[in-house]
Amino acid sequence: MAAVMQHASAYLERFSSSQAGRDWEPKWLRERRELAMERFLRMGVPTPRDEEYKYTDLRSLSDGRFLLSPDEPGGHARPAHLAGQRIAAACGDSLAVAGPAPPGIRLMSLSEALVRGEPWLEDRLASVASFERHALCALNTALFEDGIVIVAEAGADSTEPLHLEFGPGRVARLARVLVIAERSSRVTVVETYSGLGEYWRNAVTEIHVSENARVDHVRAQLESPRSFHTGVVQAAQERDSRMSSFSLSFGARVARNDIGTRLDGTGCDCSLDGLYAVRGHQLVDHHTGIDHAMPHCHSHQLYKGVLDGNARGVFNGKIFVRRDAQKTDAVQSNKNLLLSDSAEVNTKPQLEIDANDVRCTHGATIGQLDADAAFYLRSRGIGEAEARKLLTYAFATDALDRVGVASLRERFEALLLDRFAPEAA
Amino acid sequence: MLRISNLHASVDGKRILRGIDLDVEAGTVHAVMGPNGSGKSTLAAVLAGRDGYSVDAGSVTFRGQDLLDMDPEIRAREGLFLAFQYPVEIPGVSMMYFLREAVNSIRRYRGLAELAAGDFIRLARQKIQPLGIDPGMLKRAVNEGFSGGEKKRCEVFQMSVLEPCLGILDETDSGLDIDALKVVSEGVNGLRGPDRAFVVITHYQRLLRYIVPDYVHVLANGRIARSGDRTLALDLERHGYRWIEERSTALAAAGT
Ligand SMILES: Nc1ncnc2c1ncn2[C@@H]1O[C@H](COP(=O)(O)OP(=O)(O)OP(=O)(O)O)[C@@H](O)[C@H]1O
Ligand SMILES: [Mg+2]
Numbered sequence: 001m002a003a004v005m006q007h008a009s010a011y012l013e014r015f016s017s018s019q020a021g022r023d024w025e026p027k028w029l030r031e032r033r034e035l036a037m038e039r040f041l042r043m044g045v046p047t048p049r050d051e052e053y054k055y056t057d058l059r060s061l062s063d064g065r066f067l068l069s070p071d072e073p074g075g076h077a078r079p080a081h082l083a084g085q086r087i088a089a090a091c092g093d094s095l096a097v098a099g100p101a102p103p104g105i106r107l108m109s110l111s112e113a114l115v116r117g118e119p120w121l122e123d124r125l126a127s128v129a130s131f132e133r134h135a136l137c138a139l140n141t142a143l144f145e146d147g148i149v150i151v152a153e154a155g156a157d158s159t160e161p162l163h164l165e166f167g168p169g170r171v172a173r174l175a176r177v178l179v180i181a182e183r184s185s186r187v188t189v190v191e192t193y194s195g196l197g198e199y200w201r202n203a204v205t206e207i208h209v210s211e212n213a214r215v216d217h218v219r220a221q222l223e224s225p226r227s228f229h230t231g232v233v234q235a236a237q238e239r240d241s242r243m244s245s246f247s248l249s250f251g252a253r254v255a256r257n258d259i260g261t262r263l264d265g266t267g268c269d270c271s272l273d274g275l276y277a278v279r280g281h282q283l284v285d286h287h288t289g290i291d292h293a294m295p296h297c298h299s300h301q302l303y304k305g306v307l308d309g310n311a312r313g314v315f316n317g318k319i320f321v322r323r324d325a326q327k328t329d330a331v332q333s334n335k336n337l338l339l340s341d342s343a344e345v346n347t348k349p350q351l352e353i354d355a356n357d358v359r360c361t362h363g364a365t366i367g368q369l370d371a372d373a374a375f376y377l378r379s380r381g382i383g384e385a386e387a388r389k390l391l392t393y394a395f396a397t398d399a400l401d402r403v404g405v406a407s408l409r410e411r412f413e414a415l416l417l418d419r420f421a422p423e424a425a
Numbered sequence: 426m427l428r429i430s431n432l433h434a435s436v437d438g439k440r441i442l443r444g445i446d447l448d449v450e451a452g453t454v455h456a457v458m459g460p461n462g463s464g465k466s467t468l469a470a471v472l473a474g475r476d477g478y479s480v481d482a483g484s485v486t487f488r489g490q491d492l493l494d495m496d497p498e499i500r501a502r503e504g505l506f507l508a509f510q511y512p513v514e515i516p517g518v519s520m521m522y523f524l525r526e527a528v529n530s531i532r533r534y535r536g537l538a539e540l541a542a543g544d545f546i547r548l549a550r551q552k553i554q555p556l557g558i559d560p561g562m563l564k565r566a567v568n569e570g571f572s573g574g575e576k577k578r579c580e581v582f583q584m585s586v587l588e589p590c591l592g593i594l595d596e597t598d599s600g601l602d603i604d605a606l607k608v609v610s611e612g613v614n615g616l617r618g619p620d621r622a623f624v625v626i627t628h629y630q631r632l633l634r635y636i637v638p639d640y641v642h643v644l645a646n647g648r649i650a651r652s653g654d655r656t657l658a659l660d661l662e663r664h665g666y667r668w669i670e671e672r673s674t675a676l677a678a679a680g681t
Contacts, residue, residue: 371476376513376567379473380527380583381501381534390526394517394566 072197104156110147147176239265260289443647459644506589610635
């Protein structure tokens with residue numbers, strides 16, 4: 001293996017020692033990991049010279065120290081339980097899957113699925129999320145230790161959210177999730193990420209949505225304010241399927257999320273939505289990608305951001321409409337609220353349209369709190385900080401409306417209000 | 426209750442109020458009239474504490490305290506209420522939530538227990554009914570998509586819930602049809618009492634038939650050019666502002 005990357009040694013060392021202990025893994029996975037490691041070493045941790053990472057500086061991650069180091073001592077403050085059944089938690093060096101699963105849903109650890117030799121794994125694992133051109137996805141693929149697999153069996157209809165909780169520890173640093181919704185099934189998955197101190201988490205979630213199935217995916221990134229969070233969520237959709245993704249990003253010093261779906265069949269529907277709220281010196285970067293490969297599909301995107309202090313936001317929304325994807329309907333919107341003069345946002349839609357009979361719209365706004373509205377509230381006796389909080393909440397509320405699970409939406413509202421509460425202002 | 430002495434104020438370096446003197450005693454209603462651009466809304470905004478106005482001279486005391494020294498929310502909690510000429514639309518904030526927050530901010534300031542949601546709803550329903558507003562409005566976002574008339578009624582509704590000591594109404598009658606005007610006037614009259622005062626800014630004598638003022642003042646070129654009783658409003662209706670404006674320009678030119 002040709003190591004062209006600087007600082008490769010720590011990664012290589014971890015890789016070799018892990019591979020050595022993985023002789024039980026199927027050959028196809030071992031090969032995929034080899035390939036992924038090679039790809040990662042060739043590409044390296046992205047730098048701002050890379051157009052895709054122009055505003056997001058990950059250079060301090062290049063030597064792998066924050067990813068591979070053990071956790072800082074100190075008890076892990078578990079995030080308040082968000083919603084639904086906590087079915088899996090990755091903490092420390094292991095992963096716990098707790099039953100009982102709702103009817104029609106199978107959950108297991110990835111290692112368990114591999115040991116059992118589930119026949120569908122080879123087609124789905126490390127294949128929906130391509131690591132060919134994505135260094136961080138490649139890194140996760142090469143190194144992940146275990147993960148969580150959710151299978152919604154054909155016809156299963158489960159709206160109760162399944163909650164995957166990722167805390168500190170070796171396994172969770174390289175979180176790996178695989179969701180498979182078989183024909184005409186429905187499943188709701190919530191992932192939460194949190195930790196303490198300085199660390200880097202590099203997570204990958206793959207979602208396969210079969211014909212006429214529906215997956216609702218929610219991701220709550222509530223990492224420690226000193227941490228780095230990079231995450232990939234990639235879905236592949238068959239005909240007549242629906243998929244929704246909601247990304248809540250409040251934590252981490254630097255957070256980068258790549259969220260995408262490939263519409264591989266006709267009549268698909270997807271929505272990629274999110275809310276980010278950052279302050280201090282935080283940076284949050286969302287790159288979304290919707291690949292309209294087939295006709296008659298709809299995509300909808302609403303990302304909203306609230307930025308205070310010296311925080312920085314990045315939004316890049318790619319929409320590809322392939323030649324065959326006639327009658328595509330794609331809507332994208334990114335709206336930002338700057339609460340301070342030194343906060344900043346870079347937002348960019350990126351549309352590549354090769355079909356001619358399509359409707360694609362996009363819009364981006366960056367604004368400040370409406371001074372007239374703030375004065376109106378204050379003139380009724382509402383304090384300045386409270387007025388600011390109320391208007392911030394009002395700004396974000398239609399994004400939060402896109403979270404389908406009511407209990408979760410309420411928790412997110414409370415988290416948002418806390419975040420810009422008077423003490424923090 | 427309110428004492429304005431020699432108040433000068435400007436916006437963006439432009440002098441708008443040029444020496445206002447006005448005394449408002451508890452239990453009285455003062456009408457303020459005057460041509461467009463004479464400074465009526467500016468006076469209201471300065472009293473309510475809106476940003477962007479600089480007070481260049483003079484003083485205002487409200488119930489014995491320096492009003493100009495207070496933040497807008499403190500003025501409201503001390504009992505001042507401004508019904509806006511152009512109420513602001515606030516998408517995403519429900520009328521109900523907004524008004525309960527307002528009531529409770531004021532109650533907290535005064536050391537009273539907060540109103541629970543149920544009690545507040547009862548209070549709101551009771552106050553909204555005589556104003557002929559559909560209670561469904563409480564669930565809507567503040568002023569969003571309200572018609573001009575609905576916004577004005579809603580200002581009076583807010584005032585009747587907050588029960589201020591001093592209500593300043595900036596052209597609350599504009600845009601109201603005659604029935605709405607009656608209803609709104611009754612709302613204001615219902616609040617009149619020995620401990621309350623009102624400053625009613627209007628262009629129309631019509632309103633003053635329903636809300637009968639104790640005094641009428643005419644603002645021109647940033648000063649009170651003339652004060653009188655309610656018959657002054659009738660004179661204005663007959664002769665227009667011209668004769669008063671001419672007089673005040675002459676006064677300004679003479680440097681008084
Ligand atoms: N931000 C501003 N910058 C410059 N001039 C302003 C500003 N705001 C108000 N003015 C000016 O101040 C003057 C007084 O305005 P004001 O709104 O107080 O008048 P008004 O008496 O309420 O008029 P109307 O009867 O039309 O409501 C006007 O000439 C107006 O153009
Ligand atoms: Mg005016």
